[in-house]
Amino acid sequence: MIELSDRINAMEESATIAMSRKSRELKAEGKDVIALSLGEPDFHTPDFIKEAATQAMNDNFTYYTPVPGYLDLRQSISKKFKRDNNLDYSPDEIVVSTGAKQSIANVVLSLINEGDEVIIPAPYWVSYLAIVNVAEGKPVIVNAGIENDFKVSAKQLEDAITPKTKLIIFSTPCNPTGSVYSKEELADIAEVLKRHPNVVIIADEIYEHINFTSKHESLAQFSEIKNQVVTVNGVSKAWAMTGWRLGYIGASEKIAKACTKMQGQFTSGTSSISQKAAIAAMEADPAILKDMISAFEGRRKLVLNALNDIEGVKTNIPEGAFYVFPDVSYFYGKSFNGRTIQDGNDLAMYLLDEALVALVTGEAFGDRNCIRISYATSEEVLTKAMNRIREALEKLS
Ligand code: PMP
Numbered sequence: 534m535i536e537l538s539d540r541i542n543a544m545e546e547s548a549t550i551a552m553s554r555k556s557r558e559l560k561a562e563g564k565d566v567i568a569l570s571l572g573e574p575d576f577h578t579p580d581f582i583k584e585a586a587t588q589a590m591n592d593n594f595t596y597y598t599p600v601p602g603y604l605d606l607r608q609s610i611s612k613k614f615k616r617d618n619n620l621d622y623s624p625d626e627i628v629v630s631t632g633a634k635q636s637i638a639n640v641v642l643s644l645i646n647e648g649d650e651v652i653i654p655a656p657y658w659v660s661y662l663a664i665v666n667v668a669e670g671k672p673v674i675v676n677a678g679i680e681n682d683f684k685v686s687a688k689q690l691e692d693a694i695t696p697k698t699k700l701i702i703f704s705t706p707c708n709p710t711g712s713v714y715s716k717e718e719l720a721d722i723a724e725v726l727k728r729h730p731n732v733v734i735i736a737d738e739i740y741e742h743i744n745f746t747s748k749h750e751s752l753a754q755f756s757e758i759k760n761q762v763v764t765v766n767g768v769s770k771a772w773a774m775t776g777w778r779l780g781y782i783g784a785s786e787k788i789a790k791a792c793t794k795m796q797g798q799f800t801s802g803t804s805s806i807s808q809k810a811a812i813a814a815m816e817a818d819p820a821i822l823k824d825m826i827s828a829f830e831g832r833r834k835l836v837l838n839a840l841n842d843i844e845g846v847k848t849n850i851p852e853g854a855f856y857v858f859p860d861v862s863y864f865y866g867k868s869f870n871g872r873t874i875q876d877g878n879d880l881a882m883y884l885l886d887e888a889l890v891a892l893v894t895g896e897a898f899g900d901r902n903c904i905r906i907s908y909a910t911s912e913e914v915l916t917k918a919m920n921r922i923r924e925a926l927e928k929l930s
């Protein structure tokens with residue numbers, strides 16, 4: 534009998550992807566399922582980006598690319614870092630990958646030995662934990678509750694650091710909570726890092742442009758710790774380019790070189806066509822994203838209002854990204870039609886069966902009291918989904 538590795542047997546399917554697969558299957562069976570499970574903008578990639586891709590094909594940019602990405606793309610990313618984030622990363626400090634997901638995997642695999650501790654503030658994005666486990670690192674989860682707007686304090690991080698700590702991974706704006714770290718909060722974290730110069734931190738800033746209340750603040754702006762920070766970003770979210778598969782890092786040259794070496798053995802450089810298209814995105818003025826951001830803001834309001842109308846549901850006010858992460862623990866222990874809800878997994882399955890709405894259990898993000906709703910879809914669909922969710926929750930007693 535063919536045996537799979539312990540590594541793959543221990544790995545769970547990504548919960549976000551599993552839920553969207555389930556909803557696709559139910560749709561194929563003819564069920565009217567509304568999928569609020571996957572974090573994917575419903576907008577089309579802007580035409581000027583598609584035109585750059587067509588031009589790339591016509592110009593025969595169809596060959597293997599340099600492993601860290603074309604130099605002209607890395608130069609555009611370098612300019613983007615300066616323009617949007619006031620960060621100085623030279624093209625040698627930038628590595629382009631097949632999605633920010635691969636960027637994160639490259640960094641973790643390049644830094645982590647078996648047993649090295651990796652601090653992951655919870656709620657976290659599902660894949661952080663899976664990637665650390667593949668690298669045989671030891672995840673150290675630090676919980677940030679809804680009462681703290683799901684943000685960890687610098688003190689919590691410092692208390693979790695031990696001589697074995699190698700890495701911290703967090704996102705701002707955060708998937709799944711929408712929380713955004715302020716400049717002051719990041720400055721406090723920078724102070725802690727300064728005291729622990731062997732610790733690297735991945736700041737996943739892929740939602741930087743989807744921020745409703747403030748200017749995005751990058752952790753790497755604090756110059757004394759910039760070398761310890763790996764800034765992760767990509768084109769999937771702001772530029773509605775999830776299928777193009779392009780993410781990137783800004784990091785010290787040492788880490789950038791390691792990631793290039795890793796990627797050179799796994800995937801090589803990402804698609805030549807996506808890279809040329811990404812240059813158009815990087816060179817564009819982010820001010821053109823205004824309409825998309827205000828559409829997301831309207832949807833956030835709709836979902837928050839609907840949730841706040843349901844007895845027992847608690848929310849923070851997500852300041853960015855396109856998720857709400859309500860605490861639904863009030864419903865645990867309640868039943869309908871002989872079916873008792875024990876936890877968020879049960880509730881997500883109940884809402885899928887009873888309301889035909891797919892969302893993701895909070896447990897996958899490290900908080901069993903919550904569920905994640907992705908509101909990257911039209912207000913019309915969201916209104917229908919939120920009505921169905923309310924009706925299904927009100928049946929539980
Ligand atoms: N980080 C976060 C926080 C995300 O939500 C996502 C979404 N998939 C990614 C990284 C990866 O994005 P991608 O691989 O599409 O660039």
Ligand code: GLU
Nearest residue numbers: 547549550570571572708
């Ligand atoms: N990041 C998105 C999400 O959280 C896309 C799915 C994924 O890559 O896991 O839903």
